[in-house]
Structure formats: C-alpha cells, structure tokens
Amino acid sequence: MTESELNKQLYKKIYTIRMAEEKIREIYPLDVMKTPVHLSIGEESVIAGVCQALTQKDQVYGTYRSHALFIAKEGDMDAFFAELYGKHSGVAKGKAGSMHLSSPESGFMASSAVVASIIPVAVGAAFAVKYKREDCVVAVFFGDGATEEGVFWESLNVSCLKNLPILFVCEDNELAIHAHISDRQAYTIPEAVKPFGIHVYSDKTTDPSEIYTIAQKAVREIRKTGKPFFLHLKYHRYLEHVGINEDYCHGYRCKEDYTEWYGADPVKIQRDKLLAIGISEGEIRSVENAADRSIEESVQKAAEAPFSDTCELFEDIYA
Amino acid sequence: MTESELNKQLYKKIYTIRMAEEKIREIYPLDVMKTPVHLSIGEESVIAGVCQALTQKDQVYGTYRSHALFIAKEGDMDAFFAELYGKHSGVAKGKAGSMHLSSPESGFMASSAVVASIIPVAVGAAFAVKYKREDCVVAVFFGDGATEEGVFWESLNVSCLKNLPILFVCEDNELAIHAHISDRQAYTIPEAVKPFGIHVYSDKTTDPSEIYTIAQKAVREIRKTGKPFFLHLKYHRYLEHVGINEDYCHGYRCKEDYTEWYGADPVKIQRDKLLAIGISEGEIRSVENAADRSIEESVQKAAEAPFSDTCELFEDIYA
C-alpha cells in the first residue's frame, strides 16, 4: 500500500469513528438509543492505528468502550447503529447494545462490560489460532484499570508461558471512571509486565501512523515468533466515562489536560498529515463526505427499522 | 536475647515441628486422623526463622500447609493434635482439621485451603492494624503456586498502594502438587513483584538463623516505614504434596534434589550450630526431650479426648 493510500485509510477510520460518536452525541438526548454509551472520542488513533496493522482474519476483543473498535475493524455500519437503537437489524438484534458489541464476520469477536473479563477469552482465542495452525493474530483491547484485576496477570502469565500469538493493547487514559491511575496502581504498567518476558512498547503519541508503525512491528513480531506483545498507549478521554457530555467541571481532572491533548487531536493530526503529503482538500472532503453519508444512511435505516419481536427474548440462549 | 538463647529457641521450634510431623507420619496409618495432611517437613527453617522475628501480637496467616506455622507461632500443642484427631478439644472442635488450622490467641489468625485466598485477608488485617494504629505487623505465608492466582497480584498492588505493614512470605518449593514451577510461571517471582515498589529479598538458605536475620530486618523495615516487604524463600518439600509418604518414585522430580537439600537439612544445621556455639549435647537433648514429651502427651490427650457432640455441627455459623 502506498503511504498516501495508507494515510487515507487511517483518516477514513479516524474520521468515521469521530463522526459516528458525534452523531451519537447528537441523537442521544432524543432517548432513542436506550443503551449506556462509553464513547471513544480521543481514542481514535490507538484503535485505528492498531486495527490498520491487522488483517481481516485477525481477531479483536474489546470492552464496553468499543464503538471505535467496531468501526476500525470494519464492522457493518448499518448493524452498528441498529444495535444502538436496539433494533432487530442490529448486530445482535438489540440484545447486546453498546456495551456488548461484536462483529464476528469482520473479526471483532466479542466484548465484555465486566472490566478485564474479555482478556482471558482473547488468550483462549490465541491458543485456538495456534492449535489450528491458523496464520492469524489476536488483539485484545483494554483500559489501564483492567490491569488491576487479577485475571489480567493470570492472562499475561498464561499467554507468555504458552507463547501465544496475542497483542495486548492497553489503552491508558489514566482514568477508571473518575479515579486517577495514581490512586489505583502502585506500579507503572510497562515496567510491571516486562518480567513476564513479554515485548513491551509504550507511547503517548496521538499520531495514527506512528501507532500503525508500532503496531505493525508488533504484529510482525508476533507472526514471526509466535509470542505475545504488549502495547501500552496513552490517550485522553475527552468526555465523561459513560454518556455524551464533557465533565471537566466536576474537578476530578482539569481542562488544561484536554487543551494539551486536543492540540494533538487524532482527527486534526491526520487531516494535516494528508494535506502535508499532498492530498488535496477536495480529496479529503470526499473521504469525509462518504463517511458522513454512510453514517447518515445507517442512522436513518436504524431509526426506521423494527424492533425484535418479543419472542426473540427466548432465542439464542442455547445453540 | 543472647545468641545462644535465640539459637536454642530456633532449634526448639524446628525440632518440635519436625517431630510433630514425624509423629503424624507414625500415627496416620492408624486412620485416626481423618483429615488430609500437607506436611511441613523440609520447610521448618523458613517458618521458624520468620516467626522468631515476630512478636506474639504480630499476626500470621497461612495455607492448608500450616502445621509448622501453628507450632512456630506457639499455638497450643494439645489443641493442635486434638484438632487433627477431630476432637472437641481441638482448636476448632474438629471442624477445621489440618487444612484450616488457626490459633487466634497466639496470633495465627486463619488459614485457607483455597490457594492464595488467604492473601487478601492478610492485607485487610494489615489495613486494620494500621487503621487502629496498633504496633504490629502481619505476615502471610503462601507457596510459589499462589503467585499465579490473580488475587495475589491484586493483593500486592493494594498493599503497596496503601502502604500496609505486611510481610509477604513466599515459600517456594518449585512445586504446586506435582507441577514444576517452570511449567507454570513465565516470570521469576522476585523480579515480578519488584515493579510494585516492594522491598524484596530472595534466598535459598535452610539455615534458620540466617532466615531469622533476614526476617528481622524485614520486620524492622516494615515497622519503621509502614510499608510491605516481600520474602522469597526456597525450600525442598521432602514428602508428597498431601499425605505422609515420600514420592520420588513417581518421577516428577528426582531424588538427587532431596539428597542435596538434605545435606543442609534444617534440623541438622541448627543442631550443629548449637554444638558449634558451645551448647552441650546434654542441653540439646533436654530441649529435644521436652519437645518429644510434649508431643507425646498432646497425642495421648488427643487420642483419649471425646469427639464433639453431633449438635455441635450447627454451632459457630453465625455470631
């Protein structure tokens, strides 16, 4: 892929995520999306950069905060919005909502809203991939808070011990809901995972192509060695933990942080990058317009789609 | 305490533990102790050395393998044997058996037979001690296998984060039942705990006075700084995991290891030490005889003591 193609793809991902989230912020007050939303605004580069380094066959696993992941792994946008609307055409017929998104067709296998609980599932998936000698990698996304749960350490040990092809992606926003990392962790994440014998890379860039480059190296390393890799990537959560609002007013963190991070906002950075590498404003606009349109159409369809029939409640429990 | 007094006390502890365990090995085939026993033979120096550095008020918490801990913390020997016999005069009226020994009177608060599950309890105890501004330290004993459980890492984090007066004592015999540590751990224990900001000391000596010295330093450090300390101490489990027999014949480990460790057997080492510092054979014998007698008497009493009445089943559930 050419550099320009790559950067355009990255921009498309980041822009789509941002605009989808902004769309949700717009619609949410109408009370038609009856599902708690944990938005990805601010986080786009991490997700887009890492997913760009994955193939479609590569699997990803996520948390309740997985809108970005769904989009970056190229899940179906119609099914995405329909799920948020709780409609039958949603990825899980409205059963999953925002917190349990998945898109197995595109490699986004599952997500969980119990912190850290998806991590061992991803480890098992990596085991399966190895067992079946499939040429694919598993990436699992989780927050800084997830590293406090015991199962994180168990999973780290198991994947290192068994040399599994898994990419741990710790998205460190220094917050668990409203609690700052310094009030929760006696360790620093990259230092603490190293003794398990895992490759670790830590960064705080918001430049998606930098993250892509890092992730690509990590994924190559995993494919080559069959061993796990740990990415520790920082970002700033622009909005409240759950919901659509800013919440700097509550004093648990300061707006200055936002201003600083916003200086290197993923969307801005990548847009500037496109311009810098000679992509015209017009071409950028056409990427943006396509994304806008696709979001608009998906939202329309979702709004008009029917709910599942109530007998659907009793389906999908057992196979 | 004089060096000679100290060493005599250490020997008394070690010798009593060894002889109590040997007594159990002798009695066990009679099928009068209907409780699974995880013997401490080989482990004596670790327990005796650490407990010697604790005061009576200091608390200890243990596992199913806690005969040594009970004795070293100077629990009542009559109640100890009575508990193994399942008698009403046992520490817990026979309810606890070997796997749930305790002696709150002497500071051995509780033990658990679910691996690692006692660790957070000890952390909470250390919190209570600090909360009540009591001048005491909490020590928690666990095996190498326990460090694989998530709750171990959670507990490590919490105690370091909150600066609690706790001594972690990891008794590393390189085995969890029959599984070697190299098949279970991608990390080395002392290296992996360091990033939590805890003082760590690792050793493989079987010399109880060396362990005492180490432990004393650790306990002093805890008292001074109010922060946790981690002791990683190796020993060789002479017998099978549970039960009274040797089991080198099963091939999961080799007898040569035993021979090597037995060369520095805790009892021998400490006995030789006593002789070396000028304590007479006669004096040593009198320590030994006293211990032998005490064991013999306790066993006698236990054998003759009555069982709890069956209505005792329904007591002690709620306070």
Next chain:
Amino acid sequence: MITITYREAINQALVQEMERDPAVFVYGLDVADHKRIFGTTAGLVEKFGPGRCFITPLAEDCMTGFGLGAAINGLRPVHIHIRVDFMMLAMNQISNMLSSCRYMSGGKLKIPMVIRAIIGRGWGQACQHSKSMHSVFAHIPGVKVVLPTTPRDAKGLLVSAIRDNNPVIVLEHRWLYDISGEVPETDYTIPIGKADIVRKGKDITVIAVSWMNVEAVKAADILQQKQGIEVEIVDPRTICPLDEEAIISSVKKTGHCIIADYDWLFCGFSAEIAALVSEHCFQEIKSPVKRLGFAHTPCPTTRPLENKFYPNAVDIIRIIEDKLDLAPTDLSGEEFYSHENKFKGPF
C-alpha cells in the same frame, strides 16, 4: 417522622453508624468520586476523611478478602459495588471464605462485614449489569442477605447490618433510590429476619422481593378498585434468615400464594418460597404457588425485550385473575411505573 428518599436513607445510615462507631469504614470503587454511588455515600469522605471512606483499585476479589481481614480484626467494613454482577468476581471469597471463616475458627472469629450492591434493572444495562443474585448468596450458609424496599427499611436494615457480627449482603434496587417514604427521626433499627406485611388482605398473598413490592402494591391497588380483591403483600426484606412464620401464616389465611421474585426462577428464592409454602400450608393452600421472576434468559439490552425480561404489576394482576377466576381487569387508563420518563440513561 421525616420524609426522605431511599438514597438519603442509606446515606443517613452510613453517616450515623460511622459517627457512632469509629470501627465502621466504607470502601469500594466510586465511593468517593463526585457521583458517590448515586449519592448514597455523599459527604462521607468530607466528614470522616479518606481513611474511613476510600476508593480502591479494580480488584473485587482482593477487596472482599480485605474486608474479611479487617472484620476479624474488629473493624466493621462496608464494601460497596455499583453492580451486583461484579461480586461474581468475589464469589470465592464469599462462598469459601466469608461464609465459613467463623465456623472454621470454632467460633473464635467474628465477621462484622457488610457488602452493599445495586441490583436489577437500570436502563438498557444488558446481561452483565442487571442481575440480582440474592438466591445464590442465600444458598450459602454463613452469610445473611437483605433486600430493603422502603426508605425506612433501607436505613433500619443497613444499620442492623452494620451492627451485625456476621457478613451481611445488602442488595438495593437502582429504581428504589428515588422513592420517598417516612423514616423515624430517632435512632432505630429494623431487625434482620423479620418480614413486613406491606398490605393486609384476605384473598391472596403476594410475597414480593425488593422492587417487586412497588409492582405488587400497584397491582393490589388496581385489583382492589376494579375487582374488590384484597391482596396481602409480604415483603420478606431479609432472604436469609427468612421470616418463614410471617409467610406461612399469611398463606394459611388467604389460601393462595404468588411469589414475585426479582431473580431467575430455577433453583431460586421463588422455588424456596414455593417449597416452604407447599410444605407448611399443605392443608390450607387452594392453588399451587405461582412463581414470577426474570425470564430464563440473559438480560437483553433493547427495551421491548428488557420489558419482557423483567416481571411487573400487570403480570401480577394476570396471575391473580387466573388464580381467583376473575374476569380480565380493565387496565385502560392505568398508569404503571415506567422509567421511560423518570429514569433516563445512561446508568
């Protein structure tokens, strides 16, 4: 008497007990942030300092054992979970440790620990934020399980729980937080193990758990007005220990029993009630105990399915009609509780 919300009642109980006894402390995720567990821990950190009200790392398993360790050392920990589902991470500590630590000590240790957790329905919470789990906790000997419904009970039972020398799990339905009710101005307790006859009636007994009391009262009101039926509602309030006597004597009187539980049915508290009643009211009971509770599925997100997942007042009315051979009640014009307006997301 003063009128306060359930939320305030919980908060008052915590403040009062922390003032009374310096051994009481409160901890858990979110207890000291600006939201304060929906306001229930408001003011604690300001009043008692971060030593007695503090947040923790995300480590439910450890923090439960931590409470046990503190409790056997004479403290009175109150551990809080914003969702009962997260207590599943602590099931080992609950079922293997908390429940049996006293027994294994031969009665030497006491475990005055409280675990508060929010249960049930929020707002599109899906399968991992929607459970109740009182049946599972109550199954295990050695813990007590309490589900207060009114502000008065919430305060009185939480105070009892804190003063109890055993592990007590207190489960609070999210929707109850906004309910107001009268509470004595003076220090009082509600005993653990005593049911409340929420409403007296002669025709049928409804045993209702937690939020289902609100639904049952609504159903009873309608049936009274439209069918002249007198429903007796019994709120057990504490599941374990259970006030069997209150339940049995009500059913002996009415001859019919519905258990409106707020949990899955299979091997649940509703089964326990059915077993209890059919054993002790064998002669008196005129129809089989009818059980109402969650659908036997994980909880879905979308509103139409969620509405079907949870039982409600209409379900109770229909069952009563069926049991008493009534013609269908005209429900037109009736307004049922709906969080559509009162309770907007996201949590």
Next chain:
Amino acid sequence: MITITYREAINQALVQEMERDPAVFVYGLDVADHKRIFGTTAGLVEKFGPGRCFITPLAEDCMTGFGLGAAINGLRPVHIHIRVDFMMLAMNQISNMLSSCRYMSGGKLKIPMVIRAIIGRGWGQACQHSKSMHSVFAHIPGVKVVLPTTPRDAKGLLVSAIRDNNPVIVLEHRWLYDISGEVPETDYTIPIGKADIVRKGKDITVIAVSWMNVEAVKAADILQQKQGIEVEIVDPRTICPLDEEAIISSVKKTGHCIIADYDWLFCGFSAEIAALVSEHCFQEIKSPVKRLGFAHTPCPTTRPLENKFYPNAVDIIRIIEDKLDLAPTDLSGEEFYSHENKFKGPF
C-alpha cells in the same frame, strides 16, 4: 456390554471423543501428572500429546475465559477441576461470560465447552473441598448442568456434553469413581435432559441426585425387604435442562415425593423440585414434598460431624417411614455404605 468403573467410563469418553474429533482438548491443574485426576485423564497426554492434554498455572478465572475463547473459535475444550469449590474463582466467567456470550452475539457464536469438576464428600475435606454447587450453576440461564451417577451415564453424558454446542458443567462425585457398572461396547450417548428411572415402584418417588442414588437404592432395597414398600427412584441426571415430565409423572403415580439432593437446601435444586412437584402434581400429591440435603452449615472436618452434615440412606428410610406411616424399620444387621474401609485419605 462390558463392566467398568465410573472412573474408566469417564476416561473412555475422553479418549473416544479426542480420537473422534481433533478439536477436543483437555486441560486443567493435575490432568497430566501421575495421578491424572484419580485416573480419569490416564493415557491422554501419551496418546494425544501435550498439545491436547496439558496442565496450566493456578488461574481458574483465566483458564475458564480461556476455554470460552477457544470454544468460540471452534475448539471443544474440556476444563477439569479436582474440586468444584475452585470453580468459585471462575464464577465471573461462568455467570457473566460463558452463560451469555452466545446471547450477546445474537446467536452468532457457539460455546462447545465442558467443565468437569469433582463434588461432594472426600475424606475430612472440610468447608472448601466439599461443595456441590449444582444449584448455583443451574440457576444461571445459558449453562447446562449434568451429574451422572452410573458408569453408563458418566460415559454417555460426558460424550453428549463434549458434542454439545453449549457450556456444559459435569459434576462427578468422588465416591462414584470406584463404582462398577455395565456400559455398551459400542459408541453411544445419553441425552442431556433425560431422567433415568433407576427403579420402578408404586408407593413413593425419590428424586435422587448423584451419590444420593446410591443411598436411595440401598434404602429402597431395605424397605422392599423389610416393609414391602416399592420405592420409585428417579435420577434426573441432568439438572438443567431438567426432565420435568419424568419427575411429574412419577409423582402423579406414587403420590409422594422425596428429593434427596446433594447440596444445601435453601434456594437449591431441592426447592426447585418441591416447587415443580407442588405445582404440577397439586391434585395428586398426598403429602408435602420432603427435602433432604446438606445441613445448613459449612462442611466440618471431623467424622462425626461430617457424617451428620451429609444425608444418607438411613435418612431416606426414616423419611419414607414417616410419609407412609410405617413402623420403624429394623436396621440391625444392615450394612450401609461407608468409606471408612473403602476410601482412606488423604483425599
């Protein structure tokens, strides 16, 4: 037919299914050491290699999620716990993940995972190695729960469990391992969800779970000989899904029902049976369903108390006498099952 032990039956099922389907693998603590989970995993590592039969770190929570991840990727994991109590560490994965992962995927994912665990009584095992917990697992929609009693059922049900596309928890009583019985020589399965009428009788129905079938058969033998009473014994074999029909029709026939469970009673499977029977046999039943199970206490170590904690054949006899108004049966000279001789410690 060949005669083999329960232990061998389990082993045969594992070998057979691993041979048949390369997607099946077996893992857990102790599965590949020289003791091989009391022999049930014997030969697997030799035959199928360490890639398909392997031990793990001590990490029950992780290793359960691990199985889920492998299962949704088309493998058929069999996770083994030498004690069901250790599964409490994995309750989050069981109740929040395994049970609902398919549902949350809208039916796209399948979870063909088996969890085998040893339950109940060993030998002075005390409170943390003595549970059964089938009631708790069965309470959660989305998992299946199986408790085979005979070698034939052990093999046939384990094969079914492995081939099932859902999470199946298979609970095996330690004392059953040495029991011998006939097993078909050819490939066969026992369906999950089908009860077994262990013994036909007209006077009273005993629903017996796992080991309690052994006790119930003993009780029935004695009552037949000494009192001429015909006891019908129904082994549900699978708790969830439950063969309600078999239970209901037996009780309709006999008019009396005892549930001899191997768990605590409160909010347990015994309550479910009592509820079921009293609902569906309301007309036919002549006496209340009687429940038998663990004492409502943690399990003590010492033998006299342990003997009282667990229910047995004598308890069943006494209840039947009571229900059928019989004079006390003379039990002198009767030999009851005792592990005093057969089963020596330490485990």
